[in-house]
Amino acid sequence: MKNKRVLFSEEVDGLRHDILAMSSLVEEGLGKALAAFQDNNKELAKAVREDDAAINAMQLKIEDAVVMLIATQQPVARDLREIFTILKITVNLERAGDHAVHLAKTAMKLSGKASFRAMESLEPMVKTCQKMIRDSISAYLKQDSEAARKAAALDDIIDAEHKKVSEEMLKLMKKHPELLKKALRFLTTSGNLERVGDHITNICEAIVYMIESRHEELNE
Numbered sequence: 001m002k003n004k005r006v007l008f009s010e011e012v013d014g015l016r017h018d019i020l021a022m023s024s025l026v027e028e029g030l031g032k033a034l035a036a037f038q039d040n041n042k043e044l045a046k047a048v049r050e051d052d053a054a055i056n057a058m059q060l061k062i063e064d065a066v067v068m069l070i071a072t073q074q075p076v077a078r079d080l081r082e083i084f085t086i087l088k089i090t091v092n093l094e095r096a097g098d099h100a101v102h103l104a105k106t107a108m109k110l111s112g113k114a115s116f117r118a119m120e121s122l123e124p125m126v127k128t129c130q131k132m133i134r135d136s137i138s139a140y141l142k143q144d145s146e147a148a149r150k151a152a153a154l155d156d157i158i159d160a161e162h163k164k165v166s167e168e169m170l171k172l173m174k175k176h177p178e179l180l181k182k183a184l185r186f187l188t189t190s191g192n193l194e195r196v197g198d199h200i201t202n203i204c205e206a207i208v209y210m211i212e213s214r215h216e217e218l219n220e
Contacts, residue, residue: 008073015065015086016141019093022058023137025051026093027130029100030196034126037107048104055097059090081210088206089140092199096133099192099199106189110182118168118186121161125193128157132200136207145211152204152218158197159219165190 029051036044066083069075075083103126135151138144169187173180201219208216 008069008075008079011065011069011073012079012082012086015062015069018058018062018065019086019089020137020141022055022062022090022093023133025055025058026097026100027133029055029097030103030126030130030133033100033103033107034123036104037110037122040107042108045104045107048100052097052101055094059094062086062090078210078213081213085140085206085210089137089203092202093133096129096196096199099196102192103189106185109185118165118172118190121165121190122193125158125161125190128154128161129193129196129200132158132197136200136203139204140207140210143211145208148204148207148211149218152201155197155201155219158194162190162194 029048032044032051033048035041036048066087070083073079132151132154135154136148139147139151166187169183169190173183205216205218208214208218
């Protein structure tokens with residue numbers, strides 16, 4: 001019969017596998033949302049919403065498993081920090097997935113209308129969000145706090161692009177009031193991607209706490 005330590009390790013390994021699968025869905029969702037935006041693809045936008053339902057279901061599955069793990073295995077110290085991190089990861093991944101849905105919705109609302117230069121910022125923002133997701137989850141799986149810090153630092157790229165978008169949209173709205181509604185909608189989309197970067201930064205901070213047992217603000 002397996003002892004509690006072995007059982008705990010096996011169950012945590014299962015949760016790590018689920019987190020990897022969940023993060024892949026969020027990353028793919030962002031990519032599909034970007035493609036839907038760029039190509040006015042309604043089917044891709046619909047797929048993003050379907051993926052979000054799967055992401056939400058995975059979050060609930062992981063949370064249920066964590067509750068059962070705490071109840072049956074009575075984890076302590078380092079184990080509890082990992083459980084805390086797992087919950088932090090799932091919550092922030094789920095929120096990142098919600099922002100992918102917002103991007104897909106905006107794709108449909110802005111389709112067929114005149115574009116503006118700031119739209120070019122969307123792709124580097126999405127690509128950076130995707131890399132942050134990959135790198136942060138890799139840092140978690142490898143238990144590498146320095147890798148988590150490097151992943152969080154990528155948020156500076158997203159913030160810089162969002163700042164550019166904000167400045168251009170403000171100028172555009174002053175010069176062309178007739179584009180106000182469209183500019184505000186796009187500004188909101190850029191803001192959603194900026195928040196994706198914040199959510200992944202939260203994940204990185206949780207990883208640092210898990211490994212080093214100390215809270216650290218990243219990208220202040």
